[in-house]
Amino acid sequence: MGRKKLIVIGGGAAGFFGAINAAEKNPNLDVTILEGSRRLLTKVKISGGGRCNVTHSCFNPRDLVKNYPRGEKELLGPFSRFQPEDTIAWYESRGVKLKTEQDGRMFPTTDNSDTIVKCLLSAAQKNDIQIKKGMLVKSVVFKDNHQFLVQTRDGEFIGDYLLLATGSSPIGYAIAKKLGHEIIEPVPSLFTFQIKSPLIDELMGLSFPEAELSMVPHHADPQPKKKFKPFSFKGPVLITHWGLSGPAVLKLSAWGARELAASNYKASLTINWVNISNKIIFEKILERKNNLPKQSPRTRTLDPLPKRFWLRLLDVVGVDESSCWSDMSHQKIQDLSNLITHTNLDIQGKGEFKEEFVTCGGVNLKEVDFRSMASKINPNLYFAGEILNTDGITGGFNFQNAWTTSYIAAVHLSTLQK
Ligand SMILES: Cc1cc2nc3c(=O)[nH]c(=O)nc-3n(C[C@H](O)[C@H](O)[C@H](O)COP(=O)(O)OP(=O)(O)OC[C@H]3O[C@@H](n4cnc5c(N)ncnc54)[C@H](O)[C@@H]3O)c2cc1C
Numbered sequence: 001m002g003r004k005k006l007i008v009i010g011g012g013a014a015g016f017f018g019a020i021n022a023a024e025k026n027p028n029l030d031v032t033i034l035e036g037s038r039r040l041l042t043k044v045k046i047s048g049g050g051r052c053n054v055t056h057s058c059f060n061p062r063d064l065v066k067n068y069p070r071g072e073k074e075l076l077g078p079f080s081r082f083q084p085e086d087t088i089a090w091y092e093s094r095g096v097k098l099k100t101e102q103d104g105r106m107f108p109t110t111d112n113s114d115t116i117v118k119c120l121l122s123a124a125q126k127n128d129i130q131i132k133k134g135m136l137v138k139s140v141v142f143k144d145n146h147q148f149l150v151q152t153r154d155g156e157f158i159g160d161y162l163l164l165a166t167g168s169s170p171i172g173y174a175i176a177k178k179l180g181h182e183i184i185e186p187v188p189s190l191f192t193f194q195i196k197s198p199l200i201d202e203l204m205g206l207s208f209p210e211a212e213l214s215m216v217p218h219h220a221d222p223q224p225k226k227k228f229k230p231f232s233f234k235g236p237v238l239i240t241h242w243g244l245s246g247p248a249v250l251k252l253s254a255w256g257a258r259e260l261a262a263s264n265y266k267a268s269l270t271i272n273w274v275n276i277s278n279k280i281i282f283e284k285i286l287e288r289k290n291n292l293p294k295q296s297p298r299t300r301t302l303d304p305l306p307k308r309f310w311l312r313l314l315d316v317v318g319v320d321e322s323s324c325w326s327d328m329s330h331q332k333i334q335d336l337s338n339l340i341t342h343t344n345l346d347i348q349g350k351g352e353f354k355e356e357f358v359t360c361g362g363v364n365l366k367e368v369d370f371r372s373m374a375s376k377i378n379p380n381l382y383f384a385g386e387i388l389n390t391d392g393i394t395g396g397f398n399f400q401n402a403w404t405t406s407y408i409a410a411v412h413l414s415t416l417q418k
Pocket of ligand 1: 009010011012013014015034035036037040041042043044046047048049052053054055135136137138165166167168169171172354355356357358384385386387395396397398399400402
């Protein structure tokens with residue numbers, strides 16, 4: 001009997017990782033990667049600002065899944081079998097060492113994504129994987145004999161197994177749909193917020209390490225049936241030249257991705273810039289007034305606020321250069337406290353986040369068996385990576401999703417026929 005053929009559509013992170021592991025685990029499998037563009041592993045190359053944030057130092061699958069707004073439940077099983085620890089070991093056994101940054105993100109010690117690209121290319125070559133570039137797959141037909149006919153502009157391929165790893169490509173979604181799968185409408189995740197407000201204009205670069213954010217998208221339905229529970233997160237926030245960014249903002253964008261898309265990226269945002277209660281902030285300001293009656297409030301900031309932000313707050317509540325603390329009314333102190341702990345801003349649109357961008361949406365998770373990543377609809381069809389309706393927040397979680405799901409698919413494929 002001839003060798004069984006695995007065709008992998010997509011030469012990205014998930015496609016390469018799946019192909020390599022399937023070939024390594026079952027040398028009897030004939031593996032081909034079809035990549036539509038002229039380049040391989042493009043996103044790996046540009047990822048993490050050219051450094052490739054390969055994974056995250058989070059080693060408990062139950063904690064790990066909490067970083068996935070979509071896929072939290074389904075990824076628990078796969079992460080119990082292949083998680084960041086396994087990713088680290090996989091690369092290390094192929095000569096690539098990873099290091100951990102303070103926030104848990106993991107990069108190659110070379111700080112260069114080429115290290116990861118080269119490692120994957122060399123592992124593919126070592127395992128005799130055929131790689132065909134510029135081979136954009138137009139359609140896939142499932143034949144009566146359980147084989148797949150893969151059609152490209154430049155020819156046809158026949159495979160016994162198919163791994164669909166086309167990321168967020170519309171053609172990939174169309175192929176999955178034609179093979180019987182429901183596609184949850186793709187919308188962007190991981191973006192920043194466009195906000196114009198006199199409180200933050202021209203203060204780009206200021207950061208607030210412990211802010212607390214709460215967001216309610218302007219609902220398309222003016223009378224929603226149930227009361228909307230705001231999305232809330234604590235964490236660092238950064239003022240940019242177009243609005244707000246930072247980990248807490250990116251988390252809001254990920255968890256609220258669908259609702260924000262429905263509201264055309266219009267939402268109300270409430271910020272406590274320091275995550276300290278209004279009462280305590282009020283008392284801190286009052287203490288300042290009582291201890292330094294003759295001093296100008298503009299002389300010194302109220303910790304932990306950056307000085308430029310403190311001056312802006314004073315401008316907004318109307319405390320000018322000539323005032324001293326003794327001039328400050330109770331009402332002004334209350335206004336200041338309210339601004340610090342309860343700023344209301346309008347999100348007016350979606351900004352970019354150049355470091356990372358992912359799509360929420362894709363193949364309906366109910367139609368995939370996460371023990372094997374096989375389709376529950378079409379025998380011998382597998383999915384891995386961003387084509388699935390799974391996505392993580394920024395920090396290496398999206399690549400971990402690609403490594404894990406493709407690895408699980410490869411393990412299953414390797415057991416089918418040795
Ligand atoms: C700028 C940027 C930076 C990022 N940085 C990070 C990071 O540091 N860490 C992290 O965890 N995540 C990061 N991400 C997210 C991460 O890159 C993706 O989640 C990951 O690449 C998904 O892998 P994939 O293999 O599923 O899809 P992709 O990497 O998108 O690969 C899919 C491949 O399929 C090919 N393809 C599509 N359709 C067809 C077709 N019809 N026929 C043939 N080939 C086809 C595409 O050309 C592509 O090469 C970043 C994303 C971006 C955009």
